[in-house]
Amino acid sequence: MGEIHWTEIVFGAATFVVLTIYHIHWVYxxxxxxxxxxxxxxKHLQRVWVESVITEKRDMLSVQTLRNWIMASSFLASTAMIIGLGLLSFLFKPDHISEIPFDPSLIFSRMKTLFMAKLMVLMVHFFFAFFSFTLSIRYMNQINFMINVPIDCDPMLSPELIANTLDTGMVHYTMGMRAFYLSVVATLWLFGPVWMFLGSLVMVVVLYKLDHSCALEYSTARCDIKTR
Structure with a gap:
């Protein structure tokens, strides 16, 4: 791969540290x-929504809402796979496809430039997004059955269990979207490590605005769900 310039190491490490610190702070x-x-x-509103749907028997509302999430996840999963396969086809040119080895060390030995490694990192982002969105679809499909089963039929199928399953699906959806966002930083890496570092700083600001709801006050919020 040749000698790697010091800016690749310094700004690459700085980008990793910036994004890691932000996400650790966000999880905290x-x-x-x-x-x-x-x-x-x-997550709070999902639990309220599940209880409302079960208590007031809003079957059509639940099906339509989950269908919209499944359609969005399907579109994003298809987009991620198309981009990932496009990068894969560019990474391994047609005249070398028949010679692709199964040993990862041999694959890396065929990467002549750092540019190929950058493309591979970008490709991993989109494949990760694909698996995240497909897992989200899996859990949403399970919710379609669970939320319409009367509690009397199976006492173990509680609103808490349904809400937790729904939250798991939404976690995978969030991870898929996060992979899309971070792919922007990985794309900027193709133009140079400085652009990647500057992009990570801008991305942290954007993610902070998207992740935080300081203007919302739920400490005194109440929701009384009544049966018809």
């Missing part, structure tokens, strides 16, 4: 003060 806030983050607010 989600656990300690969840209602100050959109992740925590969404």
């Amino acid at each position: 806030q989600v656990r300690r003060t969840p209602l100050q983050t959109y992740r925590g607010v969404t």
Whole structure:
């Protein structure tokens, strides 16, 4: 691969540190003060929504809402796979496809430039997004059955269990979207490590705006669900 310039190492490490510190801080806030983050607010509202659907028997509402999530996840999963396969086809040119080895060390030995390694990192982002969105679809399909089963038929199928399953699906959806966001930083790496580092700083600001809901106050919020 030749000699790697010092800027690749310095700015690459700086980018990794910046993004890692932000996400550690975000996870800490989600656990300690969840209602100050959109992740925590969404989780809270999901539980309220599940209880409302089960109590008031809003079957059509639940099916339509989950269908919209499944359609969005399907579109994003297809997009991620198309981009990932496109990068894979560019990474291994047609005249070398028949010679692709199964040993990863041999694959890396055929990468003549750092540019190929950058493309591979970008490809991993989109494949990760694909698996995250498909897992989200899996859990959403399970919710379609679980949420319409009367509690009397199976006492173990509680609103708490359904809400936790829904939250698991939303976690995978969030991870898929996060992979899309971070792929922007990986794309900027193709133009140079300085661009990647500057992009990571801008991305942290954007993610902070998207992840935090400081203007929302749920500390005194109440939701009384009544049966018809």
